[in-house]
Amino acid sequence: MSLINATMDFVERVIAPIAGKVACQKHICAIKDGFISTMPFLIVGSLLLVFANPPGTGNWFLDGWHSVVQGIGRDNIVGPFFVSMGIFAMYSAYGIAYNLAETLNTKGVNPMNSGMLSMFSFLLAVAPAVWVGGELGSVIPMAYLGGAGAFTAIICGLFVPTLQTFLVEKNIRIKMPEAVPEKISASFDLLIPVVAMILIVQVINGVLGNFDLNIATGIMALFSPLVAASDTFFAFALAILLIQLLWFAGIHGASVVLGVIGPLLLINLGANQEALEAGKDLPAIFINPTMDFFVFVGGSGGTLALVCMMARSKSAHLRTVGKMSLIPGCFNINEPVIFGTPIVMNPTFFIPWILAPLVNASIVWSVFKLDLVSNVVALPPWTMPAPIGAVMATNSMLAAVVVAVCFVVSGLIFYPFFKAYEKELLAQEEPEQLDEAGALSPAKAA
Amino acid sequence: MIKIFLCCAAGMSTSMVVKKMRQAAESADVKAEINAYSISAFETEVKKHDVCLVAPQVKYKFAEFSKRCEEENVACGQIDMMQYGMMKGKEILQQAIDLKG
Numbered sequence: 001m002s003l004i005n006a007t008m009d010f011v012e013r014v015i016a017p018i019a020g021k022v023a024c025q026k027h028i029c030a031i032k033d034g035f036i037s038t039m040p041f042l043i044v045g046s047l048l049l050v051f052a053n054p055p056g057t058g059n060w061f062l063d064g065w066h067s068v069v070q071g072i073g074r075d076n077i078v079g080p081f082f083v084s085m086g087i088f089a090m091y092s093a094y095g096i097a098y099n100l101a102e103t104l105n106t107k108g109v110n111p112m113n114s115g116m117l118s119m120f121s122f123l124l125a126v127a128p129a130v131w132v133g134g135e136l137g138s139v140i141p142m143a144y145l146g147g148a149g150a151f152t153a154i155i156c157g158l159f160v161p162t163l164q165t166f167l168v169e170k171n172i173r174i175k176m177p178e179a180v181p182e183k184i185s186a187s188f189d190l191l192i193p194v195v196a197m198i199l200i201v202q203v204i205n206g207v208l209g210n211f212d213l214n215i216a217t218g219i220m221a222l223f224s225p226l227v228a229a230s231d232t233f234f235a236f237a238l239a240i241l242l243i244q245l246l247w248f249a250g251i252h253g254a255s256v257v258l259g260v261i262g263p264l265l266l267i268n269l270g271a272n273q274e275a276l277e278a279g280k281d282l283p284a285i286f287i288n289p290t291m292d293f294f295v296f297v298g299g300s301g302g303t304l305a306l307v308c309m310m311a312r313s314k315s316a317h318l319r320t321v322g323k324m325s326l327i328p329g330c331f332n333i334n335e336p337v338i339f340g341t342p343i344v345m346n347p348t349f350f351i352p353w354i355l356a357p358l359v360n361a362s363i364v365w366s367v368f369k370l371d372l373v374s375n376v377v378a379l380p381p382w383t384m385p386a387p388i389g390a391v392m393a394t395n396s397m398l399a400a401v402v403v404a405v406c407f408v409v410s411g412l413i414f415y416p417f418f419k420a421y422e423k424e425l426l427a428q429e430e431p432e433q434l435d436e437a438g439a440l441s442p443a444k445a446a
Numbered sequence: 447m448i449k450i451f452l453c454c455a456a457g458m459s460t461s462m463v464v465k466k467m468r469q470a471a472e473s474a475d476v477k478a479e480i481n482a483y484s485i486s487a488f489e490t491e492v493k494k495h496d497v498c499l500v501a502p503q504v505k506y507k508f509a510e511f512s513k514r515c516e517e518e519n520v521a522c523g524q525i526d527m528m529q530y531g532m533m534k535g536k537e538i539l540q541q542a543i544d545l546k547g
Binding site (some may be wrong): 016017019020021023026029033065099102103250251252254255320321324328333334335336337338339340341342344383 | 455456458459461486489501502503504505506510527528530531532533540547
């Protein structure tokens with residue numbers, strides 16, 4: 001048990017404070033919130049892509065699906081995908097700058113202006129005007145507006161509000177006479193930053209152009225080891241381990257960890273979608289749904305099986321929490337289990353809490369590696385019930401079977417520890433009175 | 447009339463707690479407006495409410511939030527982990543009322 005105690009101590013004293021700082025860090029928060037604001041587009045866009053690509057032929061359902069797609073016209077369905085998921089980096093460039101400007105809260109810097117300038121700079125960097133049909137600029141190249149431009153979007157989103165703040169602090173601005181209304185003078189505040197961004201981006205474009213490079217390819221080349229590293233079993237297991245450790249300390253692990261690696265996972269998703277559109281093999285495995293629906297059935301830790309056992313527990317406390325958590329758990333919301341049981345800082349649950357998701361991670365990774373289930377191509381909302389979410393994300397029926405396997409495996413791993421905890425609680429519950437809800441009044445949390 | 451807002455990561459589980467708190471307020475005949483927000487909405491909501499309650503899974507935000515709340519003259523508290531997990535609407539509502547004083 002001393003190893004568990006040492007780990008618990010380490011989590012509370014070292015990991016939790018670091019995670020707290022990371023999750024509060026303004027720039028990381030801005031990146032996370034910027035990407036989150038693009039989610040509705042990504043979800044709808046990616047599901048349209050799945051709809052446009054039936055997973056095969058040969059039975060009445062798939063053949064019917066094909067004919068529906070043909071009836072509507074495949075291009076009509078895929079069109080919205082190209083302007084949503086297909087160019088998500090452009091939206092992120094706006095969202096990241098907006099959120100950063102909002103938290104920096106510099107007097108005289110309007111978040112919307114920052115967002116627009118960031119999007120402008122991003123387009124200038126990754127979508128230079130091209131000659132088509134004898135006309136310059138009638139076409140914007142799309143190649144870097146999606147995943148391949150994500151890092152450029154992050155850099156623009158972080159740089160623009162920083163530059164604006166710098167200019168304001170140095171009082172470099174066009175001063176309008178006192179009599180000019182504030183709204184009008186505010187619109188002049190953006191003139192200098194716009195010119196500054198044109199100078200910065202165009203000079204870099206010019207220099208890189210001499211080497212047959214552009215900003216997006218250059219930045220992507222810099223970050224490509226990171227993208228490659230994100231799609232390995234090691235990264236997958238490490239992310240899951242960190243999420244579990246943080247939750248054990250009572251901190252929302254997924255929001256901290258995904259805040260940092262989220263952009264990489266979106267790039268992985270973009271790569272898969274491009275491959276799907278081009279009819280090639282899907283390269284990436286680690287994308288949010290791989291974790292959300294397969295490893296974490298019922299929420300972080302994969303607690304749905306535990307919740308089912310709890311709902312039938314002899315302990316009144318566990319039974320109450322279990323019953324209360326059943327419906328939210330079906331939608332992958334499990335704070336009631338985590339805090340109510342509690343699992344947080346509860347030594348009895350430490351081993352299964354870490355072990356069950358890692359065992360499931362190995363199963364899920366093997367299943368994808370062996371091509372038993374096709375890789376993730378869509379991003380259903382994480383609150384989708386796991387088997388349905390898994391099928392939608394992969395467009396493969398077998399995914400639901402894998403989810404069921406994960407559910408059973410985590411149940412088996414949790415079972416002995418659940419039993420031990422139940423015994424412990426039953427010993428405490430017997431002499432005490434039950435309150436009107438049939439639940440034991442929770443002990444004062446330590 | 448007491449205006450309370452709860453903060454958590456995405457506003458999902460908190461909205462369940464809010465529902466329980468509203469039920470508790472109704473049965474106790476307390477006039478209360480209770481809402482749930484994600485932590486990123488804190489800044490826009492802080493001025494509109496009397497009490498801010500921080501959910502346990504974002505406890506790392508508590509120090510920063512309580513400082514901002516003090517500046518805005520809004521009461522701020524942290525929800526007890528077990529009460530949160532057990533969705534104890536009545537007790538959490540009581541906490542908010544006590545905080546407002």
